[in-house]
Amino acid sequence: MKIPRKRAYPLDDIRRFLEPGPVVLVSSAHGGQRNIMTMGWHMMMGFEPALFACYLWHGNHTYGLVRRSRECVINLPGSHLLDAVVGIGNCSGAQVDKFERFGLTAGRASQVGAPLIRECHANFECRLYEQRQTDAYHLFIWEVVAAHVAISPRVPETVHYRGNGEFMISGRTISRRRAFRPENL
């Protein structure tokens, strides 16, 4: 699969990719194990620091890896990776190495030990910012400490989960910039 060229991206502008609600891939590593999981329950929580929250079920193999390493990479797959996204969500890292099984390339992150997925359109390196909520709600709040985004296309076609095995594919972009107050942009 094609590996896009990327550049560093401003952390206070990563909402551009995460706020529309795409399915993302969470990559993690700890103690010689690595894994990838498919995730749709997440949201932006702040610009500076760049905070991002997600829900991770404790039954997932990734849950243990990120609790112990306190790091992960949030990877944004383009729609051409949909079959890998579905496959990754339907097997367990306890049994298989998902990088190998799905032909994905683990890249070295700049700030965290977790691998990034080079085929994805963007990679957001995360450190655990707050885990007091984890036991009660399985909620992790991450600080994004480095971002890498493909040089083109400017707007990737992303996949958004609707439940029941169905995905929405992102459509056209339209601007209402002129209707915004400058401080709200």
Added chain:
Amino acid sequence: MKIPRKRAYPLDDIRRFLEPGPVVLVSSAHGGQRNIMTMGWHMMMGFEPALFACYLWHGNHTYGLVRRSRECVINLPGSHLLDAVVGIGNCSGAQVDKFERFGLTAGRASQVGAPLIRECHANFECRLYEQRQTDAYHLFIWEVVAAHVAISPRVPETVHYRGNGEFMISGRTISRRRAFRPENL
């Protein structure tokens, strides 16, 4: 504006509308005041009970109303409501009644005191489930206690915010149902 006919919807299946990451409208009321705000920072957090989390900035007029009333309605606007969505996000309920200004119809909710927005495709009535996180993170966790969804279309065209005044309009739906393990559907 057209008001769609709606029916009650199973609470454990509301992810269908919220998980793809659309912009939603939060309606609230307290002490004779009511308001609407535009919101993009939210996520699903559970099926049973149906939990939904969102980030609300304390500077928003809605913040005080929902903290005091401990209730709100999450309304899902179709893309034909985009200009209202943008307008609502760019004025303050401290100055204007947004139902009046944007020609929206306040309907009576079945379980909460907050009004619902009848022109929206779906309305999810919420009661505050957990607010221990509110002071530290402006994070509200809601239990959805009633859901009303338009009978048609089955899949609404929704708007998803990209920042910088730009919106992604939801595109086509595709199924990968056959690639899912039954327990993951």
